[in-house]
Amino acid sequence: MENKLNLAKEPEVGTIETGNTIYRVFVQDIPGEAVGDYTATTGPNHPLGAGRNLLYGSGIPGTSFNTFRSYTTMTDYTVDGLSVAEPPFTKVSIRQFGATFPLGTSGTRTTYVLPGPPATLDALTIVQDINVIGTTFEDSYIEVRVEITNNSNVDTKIGIRYLWDLLIGSDDGPTFQTVNPISRLITNETKFSPPEFEALQVADNDNNPNPPTYIVYGTVRGPANIGISTPPTRIQYAAWFASRATTFDYTIDPNRNITLRPNNDSAVLYYWGHNEETAITLNANGGSFSSVAALFATKPGIVPPFINNNICIKVNRIFDVCRQEVTHTKEQTVSSLKCGDFLGCEISKARCFVIKTNKTANTRDTVQVCVELDIAYKTNVQERIMYEIKPFVFTTTANLLVPENAAVSCEVQNPTCESTQLECCLVQTTVHAFIQLQSTGTDSIVIPFVASCPVGLCPTNTAGSTEEDSNNSSNQNAADNNV
Numbered sequence: 158m159e160n161k162l163n164l165a166k167e168p169e170v171g172t173i174e175t176g177n178t179i180y181r182v183f184v185q186d187i188p189g190e191a192v193g194d195y196t197a198t199t200g201p202n203h204p205l206g207a208g209r210n211l212l213y214g215s216g217i218p219g220t221s222f223n224t225f226r227s228y229t230t231m232t233d234y235t236v237d238g239l240s241v242a243e244p245p246f247t248k249v250s251i252r253q254f255g256a257t258f259p260l261g262t263s264g265t266r267t268t269y270v271l272p273g274p275p276a277t278l279d280a281l282t283i284v285q286d287i288n289v290i291g292t293t294f295e296d297s298y299i300e301v302r303v304e305i306t307n308n309s310n311v312d313t314k315i316g317i318r319y320l321w322d323l324l325i326g327s328d329d330g331p332t333f334q335t336v337n338p339i340s341r342l343i344t345n346e347t348k349f350s351p352p353e354f355e356a357l358q359v360a361d362n363d364n365n366p367n368p369p370t371y372i373v374y375g376t377v378r379g380p381a382n383i384g385i386s387t388p389p390t391r392i393q394y395a396a397w398f399a400s401r402a403t404t405f406d407y408t409i410d411p412n413r414n415i416t417l418r419p420n421n422d423s424a425v426l427y428y429w430g431h432n433e434e435t436a437i438t439l440n441a442n443g444g445s446f447s448s449v450a451a452l453f454a455t456k457p458g459i460v461p462p463f464i465n466n467n468i469c470i471k472v473n474r475i476f477d478v479c480r481q482e483v484t485h486t487k488e489q490t491v492s493s494l495k496c497g498d499f500l501g502c503e504i505s506k507a508r509c510f511v512i513k514t515n516k517t518a519n520t521r522d523t524v525q526v527c528v529e530l531d532i533a534y535k536t537n538v539q540e541r542i543m544y545e546i547k548p549f550v551f552t553t554t555a556n557l558l559v560p561e562n563a564a565v566s567c568e569v570q571n572p573t574c575e576s577t578q579l580e581c582c583l584v585q586t587t588v589h590a591f592i593q594l595q596s597t598g599t600d601s602i603v604i605p606f607v608a609s610c611p612v613g614l615c616p617t618n619t620a621g622s623t624e625e626d627s628n629n630s631s632n633q634n635a636a637d638n639n640v
Contacts, residue, residue: 172218173257173265176289178202179297180211180453184257184265184287185218191236192255193267194218195287196322197299197452204294204456211299211373211454213324213397220397223285223303224404225251225269226316228436230278233404234271240404248404249277264288264300273309280308281315290451295462298383298453305446307439315437316430317448318405322397323423326370328361330421333394336374343394344416346409350431352392355379357425360457362416369457375425376451380463383451391431397424474600477521477558478593480570483528485551486587493545494582497538502576502586505546506531507569509592512552514559521556524594526567528553532574532586549574549586555594563598 171187178200185194196214201207213220224235226246233242234251242248254277257267266286273280284304291297307313325331333343337355344362356377360369378388393400393407396415400407407426415423429448430436437446453462491499507530515523530549535542559565572590579585 172216173259174216175259175262175264176200176299177263177292177297179291179294180289180299181216182264182287182289182299183214183216183218184267186257186265186267188256189252191219191222191238192252192257193236193269193285194220194222195265195301196221197287199454202294203454204459205371205454209326209371209454210324211452213322213329220322220401222320223301224318224320225281225283225303225305226318226405226430227279227281228314228316228430228433229311230313232278234269234277234279234281234283235404237401237404240402242404243406246405251277251283260286260288263290279313281313282306282308298451298463300383300449300451302447302449305439307441307444310441312441312444313439314430314433315439315446316405316428316432316435317437318431319427319448319450320397320401321375321425321427321452322401323359323373323425325359325361325373326365326368328364328368328370328421329397330363330416330423331359331373332362332416333423333425334358334360335377337379344414345411346396346413346415347394347411348409349392351390352377352388357392359423359425363421371454371456373452373454374463375427376449376463383463385449385451387429387446387448389427389429389448389450390435391426391428393426393428395424395426396420397422400424400426471599471601474598476560476563476596476598476600478595479524479555479557480591480593481553481555482589482591483553484587484589485528485549485553486585487549487551488579488583488585489532489534489547489549489576490582491534491536491545491547491584492582493534493536493538493543494578494584497536497543499576499578499584500535500537500542502532502534502574502584504530504572504574504588505533507572507590509567509569511565511567511594514557514565519556520558522559523554524557524559524565525552525554526592526594527551528569528590528592530569530572530574530588532576532588534576534584549588551588553592555592557594557596559596560598563596566595566597568593568595 196218197211199209251269255269269283271277271281286302335354357375360372509528512525533544570591576584576586
């Protein structure tokens with residue numbers, strides 16, 4: 158394998174540099190060389206400062222490239238000189254068919270016109286745009302777009318692969334996490350077929366003074382405001398040195414850690430049509446398809462642009478609390494007073510429950526409550542202390558905010574009673590208490606999304622299977638048989 162530094166060796170005169178003040182992109186344009194290879198860095202007005210790599214190369218392309226597959230003719234078209242096709246597919250270099258020119262000041266277009274037989278088995282026009290979108294940090298990102306048009310008179314089935322060579326500072330093997338939903342920290346080769354997350358993030362974990370130094374994000378199924386119309390059918394987090402040796406097909410090794418020496422060299426592979434089952438059909442005489450993916454970078458702790466800046470979570474919430482003082486008087490018959498002396502009363506049990514809630518035009522609703530007390534009436538019968546338990550029930554109302562689907566709880570606090578004997582067996586009892594009502598329920602709240610976490614605090618996966626599938630394993634195995 159040729160040294161990576163030798164691959165990123167194109168002189169400045171062979172590279173077109175474009176972009177804005179936030180991001181800069183660099184595309185190879187020497188005729189006959191790897192026309193269309195690309196890389197990207199930050200610009201002078203990025204919060205990270207100028208010259209921070211999003212892809213390997215420090216402004217010199219050579220290690221990130223795209224491949225275009227025809228399932229119809231079993232051909233892999235690429236400008237890369239070292240990669241090898243997996244039989245029965247054959248590799249065809251399209252360097253001689255490529256031409257690169259600027260798209261204004263913001264990007265670069267490379268067009269490959271494959272003329273068809275006998276020069277090439279397929280007649281295709283492939284347009285690759287490496288473009289910086291936006292003007293500020295908040296709205297800028299790097300877009301990699303490929304459009305393939307079928308110029309032949311037969312339908313053609315195609316696939317597209319982007320290979321992005323990652324580099325953050327001096328760390329050539331950044332770690333990987335999915336975003337929305339957020340995954341565990343991934344350090345071993347992994348595939349997602351299909352990927353069911355909004356974006357991916359990679360962060361350094363070594364070779365820099367205080368990692369993570371910064372975070373690079375790649376779009377997957379979103380974000381919606383970037384406009385990813387057709388998400389990839391597969392994402393692979395892979396060893397660069399192994400995957401770049403292939404034109405298209407790559408089989409991961411889930412036991413290979415690509416974030417630590419000696420394999421500290423990671424890449425992300427995007428596929429649209431990773432096998433014949435997921436291949437894109439281009440209709441004859443003009444059928445076309447476009448693939449789009451974007452990347453951008455932030456400091457740890459900075460809410461990244463485009464990614465959903467808020468995370469919605471479910472929490473148990475107290476909506477409102479009301480504490481109301483109540484007093485109620487009623488007459489009770491105490492039979493033990495026929496032959497004894499009345500000594501007073503005490504409350505032995507207190508409880509309450511909500512009868513109903515009436516919605517009002519005000520912000521608070523009217524809650525009707527039933528209060529149930531057990532009162533122990535104390536008498537002295539022939540020098541013996543006796544207690545007669547009598548129920549004491551009444552209703553009251555209170556005002557409380559009760560949102561839809563909320564539950565209302567009730568509690569009797571500090572109940573007391575006073576009783577006066579009126580006749581032989583008749584007493585008048587006054588009860589005093591506080592009734593506390595509380596409305597509770599599950600509520601959705603929004604919290605800010607913070608870019609990543611310190612790598613040392615994240616759960617790390619270094620062994621075992623790292624295949625992440627949205628479908629069950631049997632479905633995945635069936636798909637893999639078509640790879």
